[in-house]
Amino acid sequence: MNYSAYLLDIEGTVCPISFVQDVLFPYFTAQVPHLHESINPNIIDILSKFEIEDNNELTRHILDLVSRDVKDPLLKQLQGYVWAQGYETGEIKAPVYPDAVDLIKRHEGRVYIYSSGSVKAQKLLFGHVQGPDGETMDLLPYIYGYFDINTSGKKTDAQSYINILRDIKIVGKFDSDQLAGNILFLSDNPLELDAAKEAGFSTGLAIRPGNGPVLDVSKYSQYTDYSEL
Ligand SMILES: CSCCC(=O)C(=O)COP(=O)(O)O
Numbered sequence: 182m183n184y185s186a187y188l189l190d191i192e193g194t195v196c197p198i199s200f201v202q203d204v205l206f207p208y209f210t211a212q213v214p215h216l217h218e219s220i221n222p223n224i225i226d227i228l229s230k231f232e233i234e235d236n237n238e239l240t241r242h243i244l245d246l247v248s249r250d251v252k253d254p255l256l257k258q259l260q261g262y263v264w265a266q267g268y269e270t271g272e273i274k275a276p277v278y279p280d281a282v283d284l285i286k287r288h289e290g291r292v293y294i295y296s297s298g299s300v301k302a303q304k305l306l307f308g309h310v311q312g313p314d315g316e317t318m319d320l321l322p323y324i325y326g327y328f329d330i331n332t333s334g335k336k337t338d339a340q341s342y343i344n345i346l347r348d349i350k351i352v353g354k355f356d357s358d359q360l361a362g363n364i365l366f367l368s369d370n371p372l373e374l375d376a377a378k379e380a381g382f383s384t385g386l387a388i389r390p391g392n393g394p395v396l397d398v399s400k401y402s403q404y405t406d407y408s409e410l
Pocket residue numbers: 190191192193201205252257260295296297298299302303306336
C-alpha cells in the first residue's frame with residue numbers, strides 16, 4: 182500500500198531504545214545538578230516553570246522524572262536544550278536504523294515526526310545522524326514537519342492525532358480531501374498505535390531488538406524493517 186504521508190515515532194521506531202536510555206538520558210542527568218548555574222535564558226526560563234525554589238529539591242524532582250521516564254512537557258523541553266551541546270560538540274550522534282534512513286529519504290517531503298521528545302530535540306537528532314562511515318548525516322531536508330507533546334498532546338490520546346492531521350493538512354503537501362487512513366503512523370508502543378487508529382490513521386508496529394513486549398501482537402501490522410514501505 183502506498184501512503185500519502187508517514188508519521189514516525191523516534192525511540193524504538195527509527196532508533197534503538199538503548200540510544201535514548203543509555204546515551205541521551207545519562208548525558209542529561211549528568212548535567213542536571215549544574216543546571217541552576219546555567220546562563221542560557223531558555224534553560225533559566227524552563228527551570229523557573231517547575232516552580233521549585235530550592236536547587237537540591239529541583240534537581241531531585243527532575244532526576245526522579247527521568248528515572249520514571251515521565252513524558253513531562255517541561256522536562257522534554259529542558260532535555261532539548263541540554264542535548265544541544267552534546268550534538269554540537271560531536272559527543273552525541275544518533276544511530277538511526279539504515280532502513281529508517283532509506284524510508285525517510287525515499288519519501289522526502291512526506292515524512293513527519295511525532296515524539297515525546299521536544300521538536301528541538303527531534304531536529305537535533307535528525308540533524309546529527311551517525312553515517313555508515315562514521316560521518317554525520319543531516320536528514321532534516323527530507324522531513325516535512327515535527328510534532329511533540331507540547332504542539333499536539335499526549336501520544337496515547339486519539340485527539341493528538343486529530344490535531345496532527347489538521348496541521349498536516351494546513352502545512353503539508355497533503356490534499357485536504359485525503360483521509361487519516363492515508364497516513365501511516367509507525368511506533369513501538371501499542372497504546373500510541375491504538376490512539377492513532379481511533380483517530381483513523383493506518384498504523385504499523387515497529388519490531389526491533391530491545392523493544393518492549395507487546396501482548397496482543399497479532400492485532401498490528403508488524404515491521405521488522407521498513408524496506409517494503
Ligand atoms: C527526540 S529524541 C528523545 C526521545 C525522548 O525523549 C523520548 O521520550 C522518546 O519518546 P518517543 O515518543 O520517541 O518514544
